[in-house]
Amino acid sequence: MPKNILTRGHSRSLTRNHKIAIAGVGALGAAVLAISAVPASGHTTATSEAAPAAKVAYSSEQIKDVKTSVTDQLAGTSEKLAAIDAKQQAAADAKKQAATQAAAKERAAKQAASRSAERAEVKQVAAKSYPDNLNGWINEALSIMKAKGIPGSYHGLHKNIMRESSGNPKAINDWDINAINGIPSKGLLQVIPPTFKAYHVAGTSWNIYDPVANITAAANYAADKYGTIDNVNSAY
Known part of the structure; x- marks a missing residue:
């Protein structure tokens, strides 16, 4: 019996053409299934009724984000304005403080200059030469009194x-009520120690027996109590 006779239980191997034909049939079948899946009422042609325009969807979260962004921007602007105001106020305060300090320094400088001028004036008066006698003492005292505004x-x-003393700068009263009280009158114008201390004129000696210091202190006291030493005509 020949070996190449086909039997019912055997099939030949698929050739390349067979495979291509089978693939084409499969694709055609899939297309048919897709068409059959379209509902019967469906249409493949365009209708006169246009499809509604697609609406853009906005979620509440998006709106919330926008509001939050605007709020943040406003808050940031307010903070910047507040910072600018604070900076301007600080600058104004610093300027005011600097002006106050400058005014205080100017006053202090004027006061210091005034004191220096006063000391220089007293030194100038003291530097002037006066004879060491009653006439010289009175004239020197008058120069100091004029500089100090004492009449x-x-x-x-x-x-x-x-x-009071007959011109004796060492005179001392040891018999009146002041002497009895332990504070006798001393010097040219018979001044008691407490009065001399209270009315002492700056720039003069603190020695109560010093002629010029005694005269100026007594004249200063008389100016306070009587207006001027010229108004004193008796014990004072």
């Missing part, structure tokens, strides 16, 4: 000196 004349000083 009095040569005549007023001289008449009271002659009445």
Whole structure:
């Protein structure tokens, strides 16, 4: 029996053409299934009724984000404005403080200059040479009194000196009520120590027996109590 006779239970191997034909049939079948899946009422042609325009969807979260962004921007702007105001206020305060300090320094400088001028004036008066006698003492005292604004004349000083001490700068009263109380009157114009201390004129000696210091302190006291030493005509 020949070997190449086909039997019912055997099939030949698929050739390349067979495979291509089978693939084409499969694709055609899939297309048919897709068409059959379209509902019967469906249409493949365009209708006169246009499809509604697609609407853009906005979620509440998107709106919330926008509001939050605007709020944040406003808050940031407010903070910047507040910072600018604070900076301007700080600058104004600093300028005001600087002006106050400058004014205080100017006042202090003027006061210091005034004191320096006063000391220089007293030194100038003291530097002037006066004879060491009653006439010289009175004239030197008058120069200091003029510089200090203490009123009095040569005549007023001289008449009271002659009445109180006869021109003796070392004179001391050891019998009146002041002496009894332990504070005797001393010097040309017979001044008690407490009065001399209270009415002492700056720039003069603190020695109560010093002629110029004694005269100026007594004239200063008389100016306070009587207006001027010229108004004193008796014990004072």
